[in-house]
Amino acid sequence: MKSLLKELSVSDGYEIYEMLKEIGPGENGYENDGYALEFADFTAYLKGHSDASEGIGLKPEWVPQTVYWLFIDDRPVGVGKLRHSLTERLRKRGGHIGYCIRPSERGKGYGEIILGELLLKAREKNISEVILTCNEDNAFSRRVIEANEGVLSEILDGRCYYLVCQRTVRNH
DSSP states (O other): OOEEEEEOOTTOOHHHHHHHHHHTTOOTTOOOTTTTOOGGGHHHHHHHHHHHHTTTTOOTTOOOEEEEEEEETTEEEEEEEEESSOOHHHHHTTOSEEEEEOGGGTTSSHHHHHHHHHHHHHHHTTOOEEEEEEETTOHHHHHHHHHTTOEEEEEETTEEEEEEEOOOOOOO
């Protein structure tokens, strides 16, 4: 099995569009704003997310966020979002990383792969303490986070708060 985490590009094509359609609106706190698009609007959607990763055109309460696709054997199977910093609202719900595996590919261990890869991307951006949140009753996500060295810091109002501490990468 060959895995690859690829950053969103404005040249991404129909296979990504199909995956977003299959994922639907999202679940368990993950929001997929690409599921209801017409394909004719897909390039503009990609451009908006590409700009957002650079901090261009953000609403005042938003932070830069990079979107990635997980490919397994050249097939897109998941999407991940890495927020470069957090607002107080994101500290409470969302955290640094959100991800989703397309329904037809779940139960194959891809959640652990995408989260592990996104944590490496966070390290490259010198995010040394990654906050992850999930619903308390989402046993699958909790196992994935814990398998990636997430330490449960608290459970509050049905939300689990995890912390992953990692060494940062210094650019020389």
